[in-house]
Amino acid sequence: MRPRLARVLLVAFALAVVVDVVSLAAGYDLGHGIAKPLLMPLLAAHAGVRGGPRLLVAALLCGWGGDVLLLSDADPAFLLGMASFAAGHMCYLALFKPRVGKGAPRARGDWLAGGYVVALVATVALMWPDLPSGLRIPVAGYSLLLTAMAYGAGRLGLVAGLGGALFMLSDTLIATGVADWPQLPRPDFWIMLTYAAAQYLLVRGVLGTLGARPAPTAAYGEMRSTTP
Template identity: 55%
Template sequence: MRRPRAAPALLAAFALTALAHLGALLAGSAVATTVTKPALMPLLAAHVLARGGPRPLAGALLFGCCGDTLLLTGGDTAFLLGMASFAAGHGCYLLLCARHGAPGGRRTYGLGGAYAVACLGTVALLWPDLAPGMRVPVGLYSLLLTAMALGASRARLRTGIGGLLFLASDTLIASGVADWPQPPVPQFWIMLSYLPAQFLLADGLLRAARPQDPPGPGAAPRPRAYGAVPARS
């Protein structure tokens, strides 16, 4: 699946489609929004595979595509199915972050505590305003999303930022489901944080998973990249 020459073109196609999608949201073009949104994550997944990335990483992005497409259709059932698809993607990210993340330390424990407080606080605030059928699914999804964001912080700096942006994007979605006041064109702000989140997670995990060539005879060992550890067998 590795096609290094195709990778830059696929990344450029993803970037152009992302800009077109954001522009369509601002312009209020439902047709352009519907056409561009399902194409975003497959382009990024193709870029990942062209760079020789692991299949679970491409899988996480394709699960994101399923979630994006389901959320376009509207309705509670589609929302729950879309949330389940994103949850499967977070499971893929968690697997990769566990494989390529650095061991936990004081920084990880401190960040984990902050994420836990933020997650529980947000769910507690949203809970009374969510429909009864949404409360448990949103609460469980929030826990998984927070675990993914914390795991991402152990892989690389950019994956940590990606996890944080994913949290921000999905929190804005949840606030809309709870009928909280929204900013103008809320879908624009959701996608403005979601798109770089997915790219940073994908690019950071690609870099963390990249095998390092062994040093030549007599050469000093290379310093290990931030957060990179040997993959588990």
Template identity: 50%
Template sequence: MRSGALLVGFWVCAAVHLALVAAQAAPFDTLTKAMLMPLLAAWAAASGGSRGLVAALLFSWGGDVCLNIDGLFIPGMALFAAAHVCYLSCFARRGALRRLPPAIPAGYGLAWLAAIVVLWPGLGDLRAPVAAYSLLLVSTAVIAWGVNRRAGAGALLFLLSDSLIGVSLAGLPLLPLHDVVVMATYLAAQYLLASGLMSTPEHPGAARPLPTRAEDRGPEPADTRD
């Protein structure tokens, strides 16, 4: 019940936040944004999520806060990079690399190269940090498909959300309701990643439990008294 209430709270807060973003109702949208990842992290913890997953969500929360403060874009990007490292660790614990479809890395690699070519001229001093962060982001997007489709879809939405931020940084034309789309895809991404990871157990090749004493003894000997 508690975990369900936390998830409902997350989605209610998400809906309010998106409405505030659409209405350009600053600073109230920054307050709701700061509540989102803690709610999702609390839900993940209450639902049995791993420490790595909870850490990824809390690093993301730190990134969200930093991106709302002038002059803290690079620290915010660093916190999101830490979140992706946590996600990659979670993927590795689920054997994602062993189950990764072979066409996925090539497709994402071409998409990353195309995005860099388009964004590069407008990034200025942010070229190096954005290029490094984007490689980590694409790694998350690729390897998540080795966990399950839900995690893969979440990582793809994360990539889309951050790519739209890159479009804004590069001074390129924006979508209608650009900020709403950025946040909507980001929130869906985090939920899908979290729920996808929690639906797949860690160490899938773990050995079976040892037999109990009764099982270890084998069948009882037949009664030969008759």
């Protein structure tokens, strides 16, 4: 039953993503408002049923908090949403720390670190003058934490690394909007598409690399062996 339930939850997550991004592409705010808050609870439930680490579930639920808060355009909601996502990145970092880098070539780690440092410094430096003064320090601090998470994900493996990179892209698109830079058509569509893909790839990478808790089947097997 657990594998079947995990598949059902993953399909439900995929359907919610489709409803969300199609609603954004069509400018249907109600569909986005309904679908967006469902994404991370469904993905967290999938990870939990798969026996994923508690820190993974916690990271996804922090993402859910950020998703809900960012439905509001108010500045306090934006800051609280950013804080919720930051807490999720801290969960990811704590999850990656015990295993990160095991079996990965040193040159690969150095290349990742250098690339992410350049991306962080360039992005913050370019956007700094255009950010509202009250958001400059919070955005810079959040960007540092996000970059550290993406680097840790990259050291974990290719799938998780792609998830971390897409998370950086998604949040950079948000930041460019806050800085009032030119945007792609339907920017929220691209933000949510890259964000949903990022979280899914992080879940897949963590479950595939760090493993999942085994299902409690021993007691059932023992019961069957003793049943006449």
